Amino acid sequence: KNQVEQSPQSLIILEGKNCTLQCNYTVSPFSNLRWYKQDTGRGPVSLTIMTFSENTKSNGRYTATLDADTKQSSLHITASQLSDSASYICVVSDRGSTLGRLYFGRGTQLTVWP
Amino acid sequence: EADIYQTPRYLVIGTGKKITLECSQTMGHDKMYWYQQDPGMELHLIHYSYGVNSTEKGDLSSESTVSRIRTEHFPLTLESARPSHTSQYLCASSETRSNTGELFFGEGSRLTVL
Numbered sequence: 396k397n398q399v400e401q402s403p404q405s406l407i408i409l410e411g412k413n414c415t416l417q418c419n420y421t422v423s424p425f426s427n428l429r430w431y432k433q434d435t436g437r438g439p440v441s442l443t444i445m446t447f448s449e450n451t452k453s454n455g456r457y458t459a460t461l462d463a464d465t466k467q468s469s470l471h472i473t474a475s476q477l478s479d480s481a482s483y484i485c486v487v488s489d490r491g492s493t494l495g496r497l498y499f500g501r502g503t504q505l506t507v508w509p
Numbered sequence: 510e511a512d513i514y515q516t517p518r519y520l521v522i523g524t525g526k527k528i529t530l531e532c533s534q535t536m537g538h539d540k541m542y543w544y545q546q547d548p549g550m551e552l553h554l555i556h557y558s559y560g561v562n563s564t565e566k567g568d569l570s571s572e573s574t575v576s577r578i579r580t581e582h583f584p585l586t587l588e589s590a591r592p593s594h595t596s597q598y599l600c601a602s603s604e605t606r607s608n609t610g611e612l613f614f615g616e617g618s619r620l621t622v623l
Contacts, residue, residue: 397551404549429611438515438599438614439552484552488610497612499551 532600
Protein backbone atom coordinates (compact mmCIF):
# COMPACT_ATOMS: atom_id res chain seq x y z
CA LYS A 396 0.00 0.00 0.00
CA ASN A 397 1.33 3.39 -0.97
CA GLN A 398 2.24 5.48 2.06
CA VAL A 399 1.13 8.66 0.27
CA GLU A 400 -2.43 8.73 -1.02
CA GLN A 401 -3.81 11.58 -3.08
CA SER A 402 -7.38 12.48 -3.92
CA PRO A 403 -9.12 12.98 -6.15
CA GLN A 404 -7.33 11.02 -8.85
CA SER A 405 -8.53 13.55 -11.42
CA LEU A 406 -10.45 16.80 -11.34
CA ILE A 407 -12.00 19.09 -13.94
CA ILE A 408 -12.82 22.68 -13.09
CA LEU A 409 -13.72 25.83 -15.00
CA GLU A 410 -11.26 28.64 -15.42
CA GLY A 411 -11.44 31.13 -12.57
CA LYS A 412 -12.74 28.62 -10.02
CA ASN A 413 -10.91 27.47 -6.90
CA CYS A 414 -10.06 23.89 -6.06
CA THR A 415 -8.45 21.86 -3.28
CA LEU A 416 -6.34 18.75 -3.67
CA GLN A 417 -5.79 16.32 -0.81
CA CYS A 418 -2.82 14.29 0.36
CA ASN A 419 -2.88 11.78 3.22
CA TYR A 420 0.26 10.00 4.34
CA THR A 421 1.36 7.34 6.80
CA VAL A 422 5.11 7.96 6.48
CA SER A 423 6.88 8.01 9.83
CA PRO A 424 9.07 9.60 10.97
CA PHE A 425 8.20 12.78 9.11
CA SER A 426 10.64 15.41 7.90
CA ASN A 427 8.91 17.46 5.25
CA LEU A 428 6.12 17.44 2.69
CA ARG A 429 6.43 18.80 -0.82
CA TRP A 430 3.98 19.60 -3.57
CA TYR A 431 5.16 19.43 -7.16
CA LYS A 432 3.46 20.48 -10.39
CA GLN A 433 4.14 18.34 -13.43
CA ASP A 434 3.02 19.53 -16.84
CA THR A 435 2.37 16.81 -19.41
CA GLY A 436 5.64 15.52 -20.83
CA ARG A 437 7.75 17.66 -18.49
CA GLY A 438 9.61 17.15 -15.22
CA PRO A 439 8.05 18.03 -11.85
CA VAL A 440 8.58 21.55 -10.53
CA SER A 441 8.51 22.33 -6.82
CA LEU A 442 5.62 24.46 -5.54
CA THR A 443 6.05 24.30 -1.75
CA ILE A 444 8.03 22.49 0.91
CA MET A 445 6.73 22.36 4.48
CA THR A 446 8.48 21.04 7.56
CA PHE A 447 6.88 19.69 10.72
CA SER A 448 6.50 23.13 12.30
CA GLU A 449 4.82 24.78 9.32
CA ASN A 450 1.08 24.48 8.80
CA THR A 451 0.63 26.72 5.79
CA LYS A 452 2.77 28.03 2.95
CA SER A 453 1.83 30.01 -0.13
CA ASN A 454 3.36 30.36 -3.57
CA GLY A 455 1.30 32.84 -5.57
CA ARG A 456 -2.14 31.35 -6.16
CA TYR A 457 -1.06 28.05 -4.57
CA THR A 458 -1.52 27.57 -0.81
CA ALA A 459 -0.50 24.36 0.90
CA THR A 460 -1.58 23.35 4.39
CA LEU A 461 -0.17 20.67 6.64
CA ASP A 462 -1.65 18.96 9.68
CA ALA A 463 1.15 16.77 11.00
CA ASP A 464 -1.08 15.36 13.74
CA THR A 465 -3.61 13.90 11.31
CA LYS A 466 -0.98 13.43 8.59
CA GLN A 467 -2.93 15.36 6.03
CA SER A 468 -2.02 18.08 3.57
CA SER A 469 -4.00 20.05 1.04
CA LEU A 470 -3.10 22.21 -1.92
CA HIS A 471 -5.54 25.01 -2.64
CA ILE A 472 -5.49 26.72 -6.03
CA THR A 473 -7.19 30.09 -6.25
CA ALA A 474 -8.66 31.62 -9.41
CA SER A 475 -7.53 28.77 -11.61
CA GLN A 476 -5.97 29.41 -15.00
CA LEU A 477 -5.66 27.22 -18.07
CA SER A 478 -1.95 26.87 -17.32
CA ASP A 479 -2.80 25.18 -14.02
CA SER A 480 -3.77 22.06 -15.99
CA ALA A 481 -1.18 19.54 -14.81
CA SER A 482 -0.56 16.68 -12.43
CA TYR A 483 0.05 17.72 -8.82
CA ILE A 484 2.24 15.35 -6.86
CA CYS A 485 2.55 15.12 -3.09
CA VAL A 486 5.91 13.89 -1.79
CA VAL A 487 6.84 13.10 1.82
CA SER A 488 10.36 12.81 3.21
CA ASP A 489 10.97 10.66 6.26
CA ARG A 490 14.20 12.22 7.50
CA GLY A 491 16.61 15.08 6.96
CA SER A 492 17.96 16.00 3.57
CA THR A 493 21.08 13.83 3.64
CA LEU A 494 19.46 10.50 4.39
CA GLY A 495 15.75 11.00 3.87
CA ARG A 496 13.79 8.71 1.66
CA LEU A 497 11.08 10.21 -0.51
CA TYR A 498 7.61 8.75 -0.79
CA PHE A 499 5.65 9.84 -3.87
CA GLY A 500 1.91 10.00 -4.38
CA ARG A 501 0.41 9.12 -7.74
CA GLY A 502 -0.71 12.66 -8.32
CA THR A 503 -3.99 14.42 -9.01
CA GLN A 504 -4.59 15.23 -12.66
CA LEU A 505 -6.16 18.69 -12.83
CA THR A 506 -7.81 19.93 -16.00
CA VAL A 507 -8.94 23.55 -16.25
CA TRP A 508 -11.51 24.26 -18.94
CA PRO A 509 -12.14 27.70 -20.45
CA GLU B 510 14.37 27.45 -13.39
CA ALA B 511 16.52 24.47 -12.54
CA ASP B 512 19.71 23.98 -14.55
CA ILE B 513 19.40 20.28 -15.15
CA TYR B 514 19.23 18.89 -18.66
CA GLN B 515 18.27 15.56 -20.13
CA THR B 516 18.85 14.23 -23.63
CA PRO B 517 17.28 12.87 -25.64
CA ARG B 518 13.79 14.10 -24.76
CA TYR B 519 12.22 11.37 -26.88
CA LEU B 520 13.72 8.11 -28.16
CA VAL B 521 12.15 5.27 -30.13
CA ILE B 522 14.38 2.26 -30.66
CA GLY B 523 14.19 -1.42 -31.49
CA THR B 524 14.59 -4.30 -29.08
CA GLY B 525 18.17 -5.25 -28.27
CA LYS B 526 19.70 -1.84 -28.88
CA LYS B 527 22.02 -0.19 -26.39
CA ILE B 528 20.93 3.25 -25.25
CA THR B 529 22.32 5.93 -22.97
CA LEU B 530 20.19 8.66 -21.45
CA GLU B 531 22.22 11.74 -20.61
CA CYS B 532 21.72 13.97 -17.57
CA SER B 533 23.75 17.04 -16.71
CA GLN B 534 23.36 19.72 -14.05
CA THR B 535 25.21 22.99 -13.67
CA MET B 536 24.20 23.73 -10.06
CA GLY B 537 27.13 21.89 -8.48
CA HIS B 538 24.77 19.54 -6.65
CA ASP B 539 26.43 16.53 -5.11
CA LYS B 540 23.40 14.24 -5.22
CA MET B 541 21.79 12.98 -8.40
CA TYR B 542 18.94 10.56 -9.03
CA TRP B 543 17.16 8.63 -11.74
CA TYR B 544 13.44 8.00 -11.45
CA GLN B 545 11.12 5.94 -13.61
CA GLN B 546 7.55 7.11 -14.11
CA ASP B 547 4.70 5.32 -15.84
CA PRO B 548 1.34 7.01 -16.61
CA GLY B 549 -0.82 7.48 -13.55
CA MET B 550 1.77 5.93 -11.26
CA GLU B 551 4.15 7.30 -8.67
CA LEU B 552 7.80 7.98 -9.40
CA HIS B 553 10.11 5.09 -8.56
CA LEU B 554 13.77 5.59 -7.67
CA ILE B 555 16.02 3.35 -9.79
CA HIS B 556 19.50 4.82 -9.15
CA TYR B 557 21.13 7.50 -7.07
CA SER B 558 24.55 8.97 -6.43
CA TYR B 559 25.90 10.93 -3.47
CA GLY B 560 28.96 12.12 -5.34
CA VAL B 561 31.70 11.25 -7.81
CA ASN B 562 32.35 7.48 -8.04
CA SER B 563 29.35 6.81 -5.79
CA THR B 564 26.32 5.00 -7.25
CA GLU B 565 23.59 2.94 -5.60
CA LYS B 566 20.53 1.06 -6.77
CA GLY B 567 17.18 2.48 -5.80
CA ASP B 568 13.94 0.93 -4.64
CA LEU B 569 12.81 -0.33 -8.03
CA SER B 570 14.84 -3.09 -9.62
CA SER B 571 16.22 -1.97 -12.95
CA GLU B 572 18.39 -3.54 -15.60
CA SER B 573 19.96 -0.18 -16.31
CA THR B 574 23.36 0.98 -15.03
CA VAL B 575 24.69 4.42 -14.15
CA SER B 576 28.04 6.10 -13.69
CA ARG B 577 29.21 9.28 -11.93
CA ILE B 578 32.65 10.19 -13.20
CA ARG B 579 32.02 13.93 -13.00
CA THR B 580 29.90 15.84 -10.51
CA GLU B 581 27.71 17.37 -13.17
CA HIS B 582 27.11 14.26 -15.27
CA PHE B 583 24.99 11.16 -14.44
CA PRO B 584 24.23 9.03 -17.51
CA LEU B 585 21.95 5.99 -17.47
CA THR B 586 22.65 3.05 -19.81
CA LEU B 587 20.56 0.12 -20.99
CA GLU B 588 22.78 -2.51 -22.63
CA SER B 589 19.91 -4.29 -24.39
CA ALA B 590 16.59 -2.49 -24.49
CA ARG B 591 13.31 -4.41 -24.25
CA PRO B 592 9.68 -3.30 -24.63
CA SER B 593 9.31 -3.53 -20.82
CA HIS B 594 11.80 -0.64 -20.57
CA THR B 595 9.32 1.68 -22.26
CA SER B 596 8.76 4.48 -19.77
CA GLN B 597 9.50 8.06 -18.80
CA TYR B 598 12.89 8.50 -17.13
CA LEU B 599 13.42 11.56 -14.92
CA CYS B 600 16.79 12.78 -13.69
CA ALA B 601 16.99 14.94 -10.56
CA SER B 602 19.59 16.55 -8.33
CA SER B 603 19.78 17.98 -4.83
CA GLU B 604 22.30 19.56 -2.52
CA THR B 605 23.44 17.97 0.76
CA ARG B 606 23.71 21.39 2.41
CA SER B 607 20.01 22.07 1.77
CA ASN B 608 17.85 21.81 4.89
CA THR B 609 15.03 20.18 3.01
CA GLY B 610 16.89 18.36 0.23
CA GLU B 611 14.72 19.94 -2.45
CA LEU B 612 14.82 18.03 -5.71
CA PHE B 613 15.31 19.71 -9.06
CA PHE B 614 14.10 17.65 -11.99
CA GLY B 615 15.07 17.56 -15.62
CA GLU B 616 12.45 17.57 -18.37
CA GLY B 617 12.53 13.80 -18.72
CA SER B 618 13.41 11.29 -21.42
CA ARG B 619 10.52 9.39 -22.93
CA LEU B 620 11.79 5.98 -24.10
CA THR B 621 9.78 3.69 -26.38
CA VAL B 622 11.18 0.27 -27.21
CA LEU B 623 9.51 -1.52 -30.11
